[in-house]
Amino acid sequence: MTRPALIPPLALAAAALATAAHAEIPPFTAQCPTGITVTWDPAGNVRVNGSPASVRMYNQQYFEATAGGITFPISTDQDGSGLLVGFNPPGSAGGYCTILSQGSDQPDTTAGADGPDHFQVSGASRLNVRSAPSTSAAIVGKLPAGTVVENLGCRQTEGRDWCHISDGDASGWAASEFLSEASGPVRAPRATPVGQDNAANHTVQQVRFPRGSTGTEFTDSLDPQVSHRYVLGARNGQFLYFRLAANGPGMTYVIYNPDGSVLLDEMSSDREYRGQLWQSGDHIVEVHNTANGRQSFNVIFGIN
Template sequence: MLRETLWAMTAAAAFAVAADAQEMRTEAIRFAPGTSGATIAGSITGYESVQYTLGAEAGQRLKVRLEPSNLATYFNVYAPGSGPGDQALANAQFMGEMVPDINIFDGTLSTSGEYMIDVYMMRSAARRNETSNYALYVSIEGDLPAQVEGDYADGLQGGPDYFQVATSGGGTLNLRSGPSGAAGLVTRLANGQNVRNLGCRMAEGRRWCRVATLADPGFEGWAAGDFLIEGTGMASTPPTSAGGVGGTSTERVRFAAGTSGAELTGSLLPGESRRYLLGASNGQDLYVRVAANGPDLSYQIFNPDGSFLLDQMTSAQEYRGQLWQSGDHVIEVINRGNSTQTYNVIFGID
């Protein structure tokens, strides 16, 4: 009984170190595409602590090993919904059911969600402002079950009916054929685009959500949940021009009778862009070539639903590919330079 009481008092003191830390920072652990683990190099000084977060599902096996230069360095593992100041799932300072040795965690998880690994130094070392350099080895073993089990707060199979893409800098979001950065690319989703939520899973340390575009016909695939926020069932607005301060104009492309292509001539002021509307059908092949008199022209192509068919490409590269949707495709030519640019643009549909 005395031993258990002393263990509880010591554990509580260890938990308090992280909770009282003067500087806590959070970092998300992301596994490389197609892998199930990662190695992180880090450093803390004094009362600093680092909270590493990663997603995993019930039934999977989480393994963590910490190798610090300062032996007063340990870590706590917290279940989804908890963190420093709460009861830890395990304290790597004390051997137990999921801690086979000091600074090693090995346990089968009972809850699906985002786990936290909190790395800190004991108060005695922190008070002396000591530094600890460390390597943190993390892996998640076991295939995903057929369906989500132990879903914390319905964070995976629940959630909003619709998501909206929210990328940093207004870039595109890859929609993939599976919940992995190594899965094939289905299409690219535009920033601000609304999609239907078909449920999420944890893979490669992060949340992946299966979504469907709202266009008919549309696309289904998996997108990284980091870049999805609650959205609406409203169709996406037309993509914002990348042309900038120079303004944007629009021109309809028409082929002469009996032909399958056209060549147009244009001129753009600095920062200006021009959108060419070209009607085409799913399954047809599109060819685009921009012949410019300088290196500052680029172009991008949008699907009829506003998603990206092609992110920005320089005029030195031509495009040829099969279309996935029917309707007006938008080819936008952009002048990124500081002087007026003239060009020819060639279109072909097979």
């Protein structure tokens, strides 16, 4: 794609530029190719599929957000009009994202003075978290039952109550009937979902560890003949530990290197993995349910 003309980068820290740049670019929600949602809220948070993005400021009408190796050029005219959100994946010509809402059209939040400070995910094994308070809004993640999240405010739309929630890494909107009052602090299995691949037979989830920890574990389930990919960032030379504890037969897993090559070919759930990594980047652990019925399981990750 052809980017808008740039004023040369200013020799100032990004933090010093943030307020000035955001004053000119209105809050927005944009839908990009491959189902990616980009949002910027009035508090100055740029998120890609609900997770914080790194931001580089150039001037009051142009900045770039980066997440998952994809760059999103964001620009407006001097009066704040003409908002453009670009999509520049590596090795591709890219294109532009569709603006779903901006400025005063952004969903407002009625903060939780009349509600709890925290919710717990209940009534759903995996709760859909959306980019806006609507069943037609893009799903930016799925949270496992039992996750405790912060209540950022609730509102009523489409005849139901929606709450803006955050698990500490990602944020979005969820229907309130799947949330129950809980006490803080925020705690989660720390596998923060990042969306769903185009392929219908598997989902993708970004694994994050609690602060100060080198491992995490949580429980999930899979329908028959379906797989789930766990994306785990690690560096060359680190050691990976993975264990799949299945509550039934037919559960297997494969581990892929960041370049897509196979680190560990298909392994049954009774075999754990311990080994040194030889690439840096996002490693994928794909869990498969090859049985004829739905299976529950527990996974344990460790990086040293």
